[in-house]
Amino acid sequence: MTTLTLSVNGSTRRVTTEDRTLLVDLLRGPLGLTGTHVGCDTSQCGACVVRLNGETVKSCSVLAATLDDGAMVETIEGVASDGALHPMQQAFSECHALQCGFCTPGFVITAIDMAERHPEGLSAAIVRAELKGNLCRCTGYQNIVAAVLQGAAAMGVPVPEREVSQ
Amino acid sequence: MTKPSQPPFTGRTEDRRFLTGAGRFVDDIELGRQAYMALVLSTHAHAEIRGIDTTTAAAMPGVLAVLTGADVLADGLGPVPPFFMPKLWGGPDGYGTLRPILVTDHVRCVGDRVAIVIAETRDEARLAAEAVDIDYAPLPVVTGARAALADDAPRLWADCPTGNLSCTLRLGDAAATAQAFAQAEVTLKRRLISPRVAPSSLEPRACIGVHDAAEDRFTLYTSSQDPHGFRAVIARNVLKIAESRLRVVSPDVGGGFGLKAHMHPEDALVLWAARRVGRPVKWTATRSEALLTDTQGRGQEVEAEIALDRDGTVRGVRVEAWHNLGAYFWGTATPPIFFSLQLIPNTYTIPAVDLTTHAVFTNTAPMSVYRGAGRPEATFVIERLMDEAAAEIGMDPAELRLRNTIAPEAMPFTTPTGMTYDSGDFGGMIRIALDRGDWAGFAARRDAAKGRGRLRGRSITSYVEVAGVMNERMEIRFDPDGALSIIAGTHSHGQGHATVFSQMVADWLSVPLDSIRYVQGDTDTVLIGRGTFAARSSMLGGTALMRAKDALIERAKDMAAIVLEADRAAVEFSDGMLRVTGTNKAIPLTEVAKLYYLPAGPANALGIGLSGAGTAAGKPGAAPNYPNGVILCEVEVDPETGAIVVDRMLALDDVGRVLNSTICEGQIHGGIAQGLGQALLEEVTYDEDGQLTSGSFMDYGLPRAGHMPHIESHLLEVPCTTNPLGVKGIGESGAIGAPVAIVNAILDAVRPLGVGSLDMPVTQVRLWSALRAAEEMRGAA
Amino acid sequence: MNTFDIFRASTLDGAVAAFRDHGDAMYLSGGMTLVPSMKSGLAAPGLLVDLSAIKGLRGIAREGNMLRIGALTRFSEIIASADVATAIPALGAMAAKVADRHVRNRGTLGGSVANNDPASDFPAAVLALGATMVTDRRRIAAADYFTGLFETALEADEVLAALEFPIPDAAAYAKHAHPASGYAVAGVFVARFGDDWRVGVTGSGEEGVFRLTQAEQALQQGGIKAAEGLNLGELELLDDATFPAAFRAAAIGWLLRDALAQL
Amino acid sequence: MKLEGSFTVARPASEVWAALNDPAVLGAAIPGCERIEQTEGGYDATVALKIGPVKARFSGQVTIAEAYSPERLVLTGEGSGGVAGFARGAATVVLTPAPGGTEVSYEAEVTIGGKLAQIGTRLIASTSRKLAEQFFASLNAQLSTRTEAST
Known part of the structure; x- marks a missing residue:
């Protein structure tokens, strides 16, 4: 058993867990954050993507007990603030970028991270390439690509006008 | 044909919870004292079980119970028959299997359920499951449908009188077709395969069983497209209890695609286990378990022939097909068998067809519905034949289609397979597609591609879908405070029903959208429902909802007549008000609703509560709406490497009256993506021993963002005449036309090099191999 | 998963x-291969010795004509490194071809090389560049390091601490990725040191990564043009239902050309 | 899955035959063999298999189905690897006198089932071939050592 002190969505959480516990199971179980989902066993689908110390990771392949004390975890539950949707969440809704909603948390976290890492600008081609680690079975990705561009634009990232309107 | 006019899309009412992580999927539910189930699955494709030793497993930490097929029998649990056999749709008698929820002495596919372990934690259950020791005596294995019909093939079901053949379905007129072939100037024959694919909803199947000993009543939380259907099968067949003793709740469902249209053994196992251990029992599939145990789609091999004249007049089509049922006739395997033949005439005036398919048992996972369910198989056959025929007689493939297309004046049109299309302008759709997609400008694009060393190919695909099976019930109920609830018999799992149906009711009744609560997926609150599959919800759910609204207004009029002191016949409803004709007397509907809930007053006589229920019905096997469309596709192929890029995709869809164009287009995008997966990437593979070799997403490849082209989608409205809303289905459309659109475009690109046939999925390796083989042939010649 | 303990080591020793x-331990680096294997039950060590907290195993430094990359350095750090970009940009480009962003944020150079997975990318660069593996106890030349499928010269308890890459005059990598897993079906890394050409091939070798000596000789003798149309049919390549050896041989041919075209 | 191959040993067929029927020799030649015991008509063995991060321990029986000394040996066997699955198969080994010794050729038909088959496809074919080669290489080496020792 290992006792961890983590910063989860800005709050300090102290948990004791078995060494075999995966980060995703820690989040979904003891921490009660079920918005992070599990869609595969082999790190292919990206439904479990969260940010760990500011970087996106597949939380289904991270052993919780290997995290440093004070490690910072950001999940979908921490994205909206005071009930107001983040511009990326808003864009996903307005662009109809989600259907069943199961993969959506992983996509939203990935999209926000992507926008933050590309202050110089995003294009549809870059977005498609950067979405390589996330699977969606419902949307055909088209509206997700549109949403990432629209959300990024709302976050101040330069995006070709033509592609936002597409 | 008109373009729908739509208000701007501002998001769905259900989006917020998914975007904030507040969605509630089955695995998100945690009940007190919850235990976990793990499966012991057959590692052999075909074997006798000589013995099962559970002693080690039972003694492991945290283990509450280890149960086997013998326990199933001892507890009197029944096996599961097919949901229905082809006979119900006018087809043949056939051999339908009775599948126990745990097998006892004979496994027939890898993934057959042999035992279960219940333990305190998921890990403990899985580890103990791995310790269950099963002594198998392996039997010979057969995985292919045609191979399974050989005289010496191993037999799966000793009491099936026709070997491994469950049934043979025949449609059409053999004699007329033979005559058509004899008279035609050109005939050609092709072998066409729609391989097995895995539906792969991103949420793996999951369920929680609860047994309430006080009431002797069960609750099943499950990821289901059809909670009432699950309840009926499990209560009647397995638990043998009254349906009222089982509540099925299907909360948020992470994708269905047909996979979750029928129960799987786990849904019954968790209930039984819960009763056995006296605690809630949860099971969630891992992805590798899902690929092993989920029903699969498609799996058909076809020998297809077409007869036509050199002027392009198609005279007849003859097909013999083999559908791979897998080890059981399971769930809703009948629709794919039927539709794979019935849809072959497509949008064409083919005078004679002779269509046969054999449903065959093999040592593979059971086949059932998957998005399209037989329609993509049929469309693949006819549209491949049309392209081959066009190439053979040297005619533009669009021209060949136009020559044979059913004219709008011919509606209603009955096909030789017995479908009566009520409406549609198939030729008009093709012409618009040719124009929008710049069919005429293709030669220039092909030449430009050649300059870059690429081969460019194009295709035009026409397709039709049948939508709207079975009946449906919807209910609208005012609550005492004037807010209202829609109690839906359909089940939305991504389709946006909460948005679309609520918007319809808000518009009809002039009530605020946010005063509407949308309720679905709970057999305790929904009287009856059929769930959502086969693109049925807009027509049947929508029509039933409209009738529920009408019934509710009629009842509201009773109250309005009393409180407005008017003649009942003079009361009318408009703009949210009940008005007395010719006067200024009026009362808001919401006020009438509140009166219905007062503890005294007119409700005493009229009955407490204001609600309305409505029913809409389709016919089994001959559903009454026919969405249709056209896909234009262009691909580029690298002749050296076999790399394929789907470069352009234009989809035109006639979905009748459009309820929400953004949601419709979302359905089309998703369907096309699944179609692209089938065309280029996805294939369930078994080796010669029946071992699944596509057991994880490391090997089974779903399309990713980078695989998909930008889809240009247009909706066109040819109102449906079989329902008052004028709507047609949308859920399966993209998945039906896309596979053959992509394959035909690839073949168009490589046919000049001598590649005349390609099996799905057309992977880069497969295309590369075909190109090299053709090169060798050219070299030899 | 089985029960196991995690020991977070703070020193190599x-x-x-x-x-x-x-006695039944395994080393854990980024965990991108090991953790999924443990989830499936196909690996079940009793102890995981987590190397991620050991100081000095992570980081990139240019030392003269050599680039030193700590074994625990993540792919995303290799992509972002200015030193990599100026010294051996091909390594950054290769790292960017590994799996996806989320995996690259965890997966490490050392993990990839220590496994000698026949389908991972970096062994091609290690071999072609003639890198040196620095372990807790010795230095191993690339030529001696890869000893077969999933096998290396590392002793069971030996830890890879860093890799030292000689800086070439030019280098490039081209990859054919498996459409589902993203692993290399074939990957070709070319490097030029003066007139000396070296070509490493991953993804396809029956014994794991190997040097494509035919190509090296042709390049030496005739320059880039001479590498066209080599007969690669004699190579002993992996042969399976999904990717037959003939396809792999052809892919190595066009990947070699693509890599050379990037120079 | 089919495996086949052949190699030449610089010893007469009778010696090769004896080696092939000697549990000690077999135990030393089988990669990862932890235990091998002679039983009536065959062997009982435990073999630890390591493929990269994957480790599995197979326990099972090998039966000598046919033995025509010193020409032809047919073996069948099956082993269970617990969570990893199972392996089952039959192998025919043929010894043919050749210039300078004996040609040993083998043909095996192997079924791998369970998790290894489902999720280890990219590993199995190549590993199986490698293991077969290792086995015969080691057998060859043992025979050659013997040769040196005896001369």
């Missing part, structure tokens, strides 16, 4: 000692 003491 401590890691090795813990590994030796336990």
Whole structure:
């Protein structure tokens, strides 16, 4: 058993867990954050993507007990603030970028991270390439690509006008 | 044909919870004292079980119970028959299997359920499951449908009188077709395969069983497209209890695609286990378990022939097909068998067809519905034949289609397979597609591609879908405070029903959208429902909802007549008000609703509560709406490497009256993506021993963002005449036309090099191999 | 998963000692291969010795004509490194072809190389560049390091601490990725040191990564043009239902050309 | 899955035959063999298999189905690897006198089932071939050592 002190969505959480516990199971179980989902066993689908110390990771392949004390975890539950949707969440809704909603948390976290890492600008081609680690079975990705561009634009990232309107 | 006019899309009412992580999927539910189930699955494709030793497993930490097929029998649990056999749709008698929820002495596919372990934690259950020791005596294995019909093939079901053949379905007129072939100037024959694919909803199947000993009543939380259907099968067949003793709740469902249209053994196992251990029992599939145990789609091999004249007049089509049922006739395997033949005439005036398919048992996972369910198989056959025929007689493939297309004046049109299309302008759709997609400008694009060393190919695909099976019930109920609830018999799992149906009711009744609560997926609150599959919800759910609204207004009029002191016949409803004709007397509907809930007053006589229920019905096997469309596709192929890029995709869809164009287009995008997966990437593979070799997403490849082209989608409205809303289905459309659109475009690109046939999925390796083989042939010649 | 313990080592010596003491231990780096294997039950060590907290195993430094990359350095750090971009940009480009962003944020150079997975990318660069593996106890030349499918010269308890890459005059990598897993079906890394050409091939070798000596000789003798149309049919390549050896041989041919075209 | 191959040993067929029927020799030649015991008509063995991060321990029986000394040996066997699955198969080994010794050729038909088959496809074919080669290489080496020792 290992006792961890983590910063989860800005709050300090102290948990004791078995060494075999995966980060995703820690989040979904003891921490009660079920918005992070599990869609595969082999790190292919990206439904479990969260940010760990500011970087996106597949939380289904991270052993919780290997995290440093004070490690910072950001999940979908921490994205909206005071009930107001983040511009990326808003864009996903307005662009109809989600259907069943199961993969959506992983996509939203990935999209926000992507926008933050590309202050110089995003294009549809870059977005498609950067979405390589996330699977969606419902949307055909088209509206997700549109949403990432629209959300990024709302976050101040330069995006070709033509592609936002597409 | 008109373009729908739509208000701007501002998001769905259900989006917020998914975007904030507040969605509630089955695995998100945690009940007190919850235990976990793990499966012991057959590692052999075909074997006798000589013995099962559970002693080690039972003694492991945290283990509450280890149960086997013998326990199933001892507890009197029944096996599961097919949901229905082809006979119900006018087809043949056939051999339908009775599948126990745990097998006892004979496994027939890898993934057959042999035992279960219940333990305190998921890990403990899985580890103990791995310790269950099963002594198998392996039997010979057969995985292919045609191979399974050989005289010496191993037999799966000793009491099936026709070997491994469950049934043979025949449609059409053999004699007329033979005559058509004899008279035609050109005939050609092709072998066409729609391989097995895995539906792969991103949420793996999951369920929680609860047994309430006080009431002797069960609750099943499950990821289901059809909670009432699950309840009926499990209560009647397995638990043998009254349906009222089982509540099925299907909360948020992470994708269905047909996979979750029928129960799987786990849904019954968790209930039984819960009763056995006296605690809630949860099971969630891992992805590798899902690929092993989920029903699969498609799996058909076809020998297809077409007869036509050199002027392009198609005279007849003859097909013999083999559908791979897998080890059981399971769930809703009948629709794919039927539709794979019935849809072959497509949008064409083919005078004679002779269509046969054999449903065959093999040592593979059971086949059932998957998005399209037989329609993509049929469309693949006819549209491949049309392209081959066009190439053979040297005619533009669009021209060949136009020559044979059913004219709008011919509606209603009955096909030789017995479908009566009520409406549609198939030729008009093709012409618009040719124009929008710049069919005429293709030669220039092909030449430009050649300059870059690429081969460019194009295709035009026409397709039709049948939508709207079975009946449906919807209910609208005012609550005492004037807010209202829609109690839906359909089940939305991504389709946006909460948005679309609520918007319809808000518009009809002039009530605020946010005063509407949308309720679905709970057999305790929904009287009856059929769930959502086969693109049925807009027509049947929508029509039933409209009738529920009408019934509710009629009842509201009773109250309005009393409180407005008017003649009942003079009361009318408009703009949210009940008005007395010719006067200024009026009362808001919401006020009438509140009166219905007062503890005294007119409700005493009229009955407490204001609600309305409505029913809409389709016919089994001959559903009454026919969405249709056209896909234009262009691909580029690298002749050296076999790399394929789907470069352009234009989809035109006639979905009748459009309820929400953004949601419709979302359905089309998703369907096309699944179609692209089938065309280029996805294939369930078994080796010669029946071992699944596509057991994880490391090997089974779903399309990713980078695989998909930008889809240009247009909706066109040819109102449906079989329902008052004028709507047609949308859920399966993209998945039906896309596979053959992509394959035909690839073949168009490589046919000049001598590649005349390609099996799905057309992977880069497969295309590369075909190109090299053709090169060798050219070299030899 | 089985029960197991995690020991977070803070020193290399401590890691090795813990590994030796336990008897059924495995080293954990980024965990991108090991953790999924453990989830499936196909690997079940009793102890994981986590190397991620050991100081000095992570980081990139240019030292003269050599680029030193700590074994625990993540792919995303290799992509972002200015030193990599100026010294051996092909390594950054290769790292960017590994799996996806989320995996690259965890997966490490050392993990990839220590496994000698026949389908991972970096062994091609290690071999072609003639890197040196620096372990807790010795230095191993690339030529001696890869000993077969999933096998290396590392002793069971030996820890890879860093890799030293000689800086070439030019280098490039081209890859054919598996459409589902993203692993290399074939990957070709070319490097030029003066007139000396070296070509490493991953993804396809029956014995794992190998040097494509035919191509090296042709390049030496005739320059880039001479590498066209080599007969690669004699190579002993992996042959399976999904990717037959003939396809792999052809892919190595066009990947070699694509890599050379990037120079 | 089919495996086949052949190699030449610089010893007469009778010696090769004896080696092939000697549990000690077999135990030393089988990669990862932890235990091998002679039983009536065959062997009982435990073999630890390591493929990269994957480790599995197979326990099972090998039966000598046919033995025509010193020409032809047919073996069948099956082993269970617990969570990893199972392996089952039959192998025919043929010894043919050749210039300078004996040609040993083998043909095996192997079924791998369970998790290894489902999720280890990219590993199995190549590993199986490698293991077969290792086995015969080691057998060859043992025979050659013997040769040196005896001369």
